[in-house]
Amino acid sequence: MRYGTFDDEHREYVITNPKTPVKWINYIGTLEFGGIVDHTGGGIVCKGDPALNRITKYIPQNPASDFKGETLYLRLHNHPGYKVFSPFFVPTLDAYDKYECHVGLSYQRIVSEFYGIRTQVTIFVPLGAHVVVRDIQITNISPVPKMLDVIPVVEYSHFDALKQLTNADWVPQTMTVDAVSDRFGHVIHRQYAFMKKNTAINYFTSNYTVDSWETDRKLFLGDNEYGTWKDPQALHKVRLSNHQARRGDNISALLHCLGTLQPGETRRIVTQLGQAQNIDAALDSIMRFRNPSNVDQAFDALHSFWDGYLATLQAQTPDAAFNSMVNVHNPRQCHTTVNWSRDLSLYQLGFGGRGMGFRDSSQDIMGAMAHMPDVCLALLQKLLSVQKADGSAMHQFYASTMEANEGDSREKPGHRFYGDDHLWVVLAVCAYLKETGTFDLLDQEIPYYEKGVPLDQRPRGTVLDHLERALAFTKAQRGRHGLPLLGFADWNDTVNLPGKAESLFVANQYALALREIIALMEHLGRNDRCAQYQADYEEMREAINIHAWDGDWYVRYFEEDGTPLGSSTNEHGKIYVNSQSWAVLSGVAPEERAHKAMDSVQRLLNTRFGIKLSWPGFHSFDPSKGGITTYPPGAKENGGVFLHTNPWCMIAETMLGRGDQAFQYYQQINPATRNDAIDQYECEPYSYPQNILGNEHPQFGLARNSWLSGTASWTYQAATQYILGVRPTYKGLLIDPCIPRAWKDYTVRRQFRGCQYVVTVHNPKGVCKGVRTVVVDGAALEGNVVPVFQDGATHTVEVTLEA
Numbered sequence: 001m002r003y004g005t006f007d008d009e010h011r012e013y014v015i016t017n018p019k020t021p022v023k024w025i026n027y028i029g030t031l032e033f034g035g036i037v038d039h040t041g042g043g044i045v046c047k048g049d050p051a052l053n054r055i056t057k058y059i060p061q062n063p064a065s066d067f068k069g070e071t072l073y074l075r076l077h078n079h080p081g082y083k084v085f086s087p088f089f090v091p092t093l094d095a096y097d098k099y100e101c102h103v104g105l106s107y108q109r110i111v112s113e114f115y116g117i118r119t120q121v122t123i124f125v126p127l128g129a130h131v132v133v134r135d136i137q138i139t140n141i142s143p144v145p146k147m148l149d150v151i152p153v154v155e156y157s158h159f160d161a162l163k164q165l166t167n168a169d170w171v172p173q174t175m176t177v178d179a180v181s182d183r184f185g186h187v188i189h190r191q192y193a194f195m196k197k198n199t200a201i202n203y204f205t206s207n208y209t210v211d212s213w214e215t216d217r218k219l220f221l222g223d224n225e226y227g228t229w230k231d232p233q234a235l236h237k238v239r240l241s242n243h244q245a246r247r248g249d250n251i252s253a254l255l256h257c258l259g260t261l262q263p264g265e266t267r268r269i270v271t272q273l274g275q276a277q278n279i280d281a282a283l284d285s286i287m288r289f290r291n292p293s294n295v296d297q298a299f300d301a302l303h304s305f306w307d308g309y310l311a312t313l314q315a316q317t318p319d320a321a322f323n324s325m326v327n328v329h330n331p332r333q334c335h336t337t338v339n340w341s342r343d344l345s346l347y348q349l350g351f352g353g354r355g356m357g358f359r360d361s362s363q364d365i366m367g368a369m370a371h372m373p374d375v376c377l378a379l380l381q382k383l384l385s386v387q388k389a390d391g392s393a394m395h396q397f398y399a400s401t402m403e404a405n406e407g408d409s410r411e412k413p414g415h416r417f418y419g420d421d422h423l424w425v426v427l428a429v430c431a432y433l434k435e436t437g438t439f440d441l442l443d444q445e446i447p448y449y450e451k452g453v454p455l456d457q458r459p460r461g462t463v464l465d466h467l468e469r470a471l472a473f474t475k476a477q478r479g480r481h482g483l484p485l486l487g488f489a490d491w492n493d494t495v496n497l498p499g500k501a502e503s504l505f506v507a508n509q510y511a512l513a514l515r516e517i518i519a520l521m522e523h524l525g526r527n528d529r530c531a532q533y534q535a536d537y538e539e540m541r542e543a544i545n546i547h548a549w550d551g552d553w554y555v556r557y558f559e560e561d562g563t564p565l566g567s568s569t570n571e572h573g574k575i576y577v578n579s580q581s582w583a584v585l586s587g588v589a590p591e592e593r594a595h596k597a598m599d600s601v602q603r604l605l606n607t608r609f610g611i612k613l614s615w616p617g618f619h620s621f622d623p624s625k626g627g628i629t630t631y632p633p634g635a636k637e638n639g640g641v642f643l644h645t646n647p648w649c650m651i652a653e654t655m656l657g658r659g660d661q662a663f664q665y666y667q668q669i670n671p672a673t674r675n676d677a678i679d680q681y682e683c684e685p686y687s688y689p690q691n692i693l694g695n696e697h698p699q700f701g702l703a704r705n706s707w708l709s710g711t712a713s714w715t716y717q718a719a720t721q722y723i724l725g726v727r728p729t730y731k732g733l734l735i736d737p738c739i740p741r742a743w744k745d746y747t748v749r750r751q752f753r754g755c756q757y758v759v760t761v762h763n764p765k766g767v768c769k770g771v772r773t774v775v776v777d778g779a780a781l782e783g784n785v786v787p788v789f790q791d792g793a794t795h796t797v798e799v800t801l802e803a
C-alpha cells in the first residue's frame with residue numbers, strides 16, 4: 001500500500017494516510033534546540049542534549065494512537081455541547097475528509113479537513129532560535145458560520161529524560177508550572193523542575209488571547225485520569241481550570257475562543273514552546289514570533305538555508321528515485337546524522353548512556369562536509385579532542401559537556417579500545433582537507449582526552465600528530481598474524497571475541513588510512529614521511545593476503561588461537577561482507593581476488609532488499625562470539641541487511657568498473673523505490689533505515705531504525721563520488737563516473753572550493769566507466785582532475801565516456 005508521494009518540486013514527501021505502519025518522523029531544528037515531529041504532530045523537543053535537557057514527554061513504545069508530547073484540539077460549538085477533535089488525527093481518531101502531512105526540510109506541515117474546518121499547522125524551529133513555532137491557520141470551508149475554540153497542548157518531561165521514566169515520586173514532586181501575564185496581557189506558561197527554577201525554564205505561549213488554561217494532566221483528562229487524551233473531559237467544560245501545577249504530570253493547555261468563523265474566514269494562531277533562563281530573557285524572542293510576519297520571514301530564512309545547503313550538489317539523471325534521494329532526502333539525512341549522531345530518533349531514544357558516537361560522527365561528517373564545512377569542522381575538532389594520547393579514541397561523548405566514555409569496551413578487561421574508532425578520524429580529516437583545501441588545519445593544536453584532567457592541562461598535539469598517533473596505535477596493537485587487534489569490537493559492535501582476536505576490517509581500514517596519509521604527505525611535499533607509511537601499507541597488504549584469503553573470499557576475524565571466523569570452515573558466519581568490500585576499498589585485494597570476493601558477496605549475501613552483513617546467522621546465544629548471537633538469524637548484525645555496509649559494496653563495485661552492479665546495489669536499498677508497496681518494509685520511504693530483516697528471518701524485508709545510520713553518509717558518498725563520479729581530491733575535482741550502461745547522459749552541478757562546476761557526462765557507447773575526454777570551459781583537459789579555480793565563477797565540464 002502507498003501512504004504518500006514524493007513532491008520533488010517542493011522538496012517534500014507528502015503523507016496522505018495517517019495510518020502508516022509505524023510513525024514516520026521528521027526533524028526540526030538542530031541538536032542545539034529541536035527534535036522530532038511525527039506525522040501526527042507529536043514531538044520530542046530538547047535543548048543541547050536529549051538525555052540531560054528534554055522538554056516534552058514522548059514515549060514511543062506507547063501505541064501509535066496515543067498522545068505523544070504535543071497535540072492540538074479544536075472544538076466546535078454544537079449547542080448545547082462541543083464536538084472535540086484533533087486536526088492531527090491522533091489522539092481523537094475522527095474520520096477526516098483530507099489529511100496531509102508535508103514532510104519538509106526541517107519543517108512539518110499538517111493540512112487536514114474535518115467537519116468543514118481546514119487546518120494547516122506548520123511546525124519548525126526558526127534558525128538560531130530556541131523555540132518551536134507552531135503556526136496554526138484555521139479556515140471555515142463549510143457554507144455555514146462555525147463557532148470554534150483552539151486548544152494546543154504540550155506535555156512536559158523532566159529535564160533528565162531517564163529519571164522521568166524511572167522515578168514516579170521524586171520527578172513529579174519537583175515539577176511546576178505557573179502562569180504569568182506579559183504586559184500585553186498574553187498568558188505565558190512557565191514550566192520548570194524546582195532545581196532549575198533560576199537557570200532554565202520552558203515556556204509555552206501564543207499570540208492570541210487565552211480564555212483559560214490547564215497545567216495539570218490529571219485535571220485536563222478528568223475523572224482521576226480515567227479520562228483519556230482521545231476525549232479529555234476538561235474540553236467539555238466551558239472553561240479550563242486555570243490551576244497552577246505544583247507537582248504532578250505537567251502540561252500546558254491554552255484555550256483560545258475564536259468566536260464565529262464565517263464561511264471562508266481564516267484565523268491564525270502562533271504557539272511557541274521554548275526554553276530560556278527566565279521569561280525576561282525570552283521576551284524578545286517571544287515578541288518576535290508573536291508577529292506572524294516575523295514567522296513568515298523565519299520560515300523563508302529556513303527555506304533559504306536549505307536552498308543553499310542543497311545547491312552544493314544537484315544531479316539530473318535518468319532515474320527519478322535516484323534524483324529524489326541525491327538532491328533532497330539523502331543530503332538532508334546527512335544533516336540529521338551530523339546533528340543527532342545516534343542519539344535521538346524513534347529507535348535511539350536519547351535517554352542517556354550513549355551521546356555522540358566517535359566512529360559514527362566521524363563517518364557522518366564525511367557525507368555533509370561539502371554542504372556545511374564549518375559545522376563539520378567544529379564536530380571534527382570535538383572528535384579529535386576525545387582522542388587519547390596513545391592514539392586510540394574514546395567511543396562516545398556528550399556534545400553538551402564533552403564528557404567521553406569508552407562505551408562497552410569498559411566491560412572487557414585489557415581491551416579498553418575499539419579496533420576501528422581512531423582510524424575513522426584519519427579518513428574524516430583527509431576528506432575534509434580534500435573538500436576545503438584548508439591544510440593549515442593539520443598544524444592546529446588540539447588536546448588529547450584525559451578524564452578528570454582540566455582541559456588546559458591535557459597533553460596537546462597538532463591535528464597531524466593526532467592522525468599519526470592513530471596509525472601508530474593500530475600498528476602497535478597487532479596479533480599473531482601481524483593483523484590489527486579487534487579490541488572490544490570494530491565497526492561491527494556485536495562481534496566481541498575474547499583475548500587477542502584480530503580484525504580484517506581494521507586491517508583494511510588501517511591500510512586505507514595509510515593510503516590516505518601517504519597521498520596527503522605527497523601532496524604537501526613531505527616525502528620523508530611517505531616511505532615508512534608505504535612500507536607499513538605493504539606489510540599490511542601482505543599479511544592480509546597471506547593469512548586471510550579463504551579461497552573465494554576474505555575471512556573476517558581470527559580468534560586468539562588463530563581460528564578464523566568468516567570462513568567456509570565455519571558453520572555460522574561463513575562470510576561477512578565487510579572484509580570483501582574493504583579489501584577493495586583499501587586497494588589490498590589483487591584484481592582477481594577483488595572480483596572473486598565481490599562475486600561471492602553477490603552470490604551469497606545479496607537479496608532483493610539489500611546485501612546481508614553475514615551468512616549464515618547464528619542460531620543460539622554464544623557469549624564467546626558476543627552481541628551478534630543475541631539476535632535471531634536474519635536480524636541486525638546476525639545476517640540481517642545492515643544497510644551501512646551496502647554503500648561500501650557500491651563503491652567497491654565502481655572501483656572494479658561494474659557500474660550496473662553498483663547501481664543495482666544502490667537501487668535495491670533506495671527507500672524511494674519502496675513507496676508503492678511499503679507495508680512489508682514499514683519505515684519512511686524518504687530516509688535510509690539502519691537495518692532490514694534478512695531472508696533467514698520470517699519477516700524478511702521489515703526495516704527498522706530509520707534516520708540515524710551511517711547509511712546516509714556512505715550512500716551519499718557512493719552515489720555522488722563514485723557512481724556520478726564527482727570526487728574531491730587534494731588537487732581538484734576528479735571526474736570518474738561508474739554508471740549503469742543504460743544511462744546516456746546526466747548532469748551534476750557541484751560547488752567546490754568557491755566555484756560552481758556544471759558537469760555533463762555523455763555516454764554515447766553505453767559503457768559503465770572510462771573517461772575519454774574532459775572539456776573544461778571549451779578547452780580540452782589533460783587527465784580527469786578539474787583544477788581548483790579561484791575565481792568564484794561557474795565552469796562547464798563536458799565529459800565523454802568510452803571504454
Ligand code: NOJ
Pocket residue numbers: 342357359360490491492493494637
Ligand atoms: C550501530 C552503531 O551506531 C555503529 O557504530 C556500528 O558500526 C553499527 N551499529 C554496526 O555494529
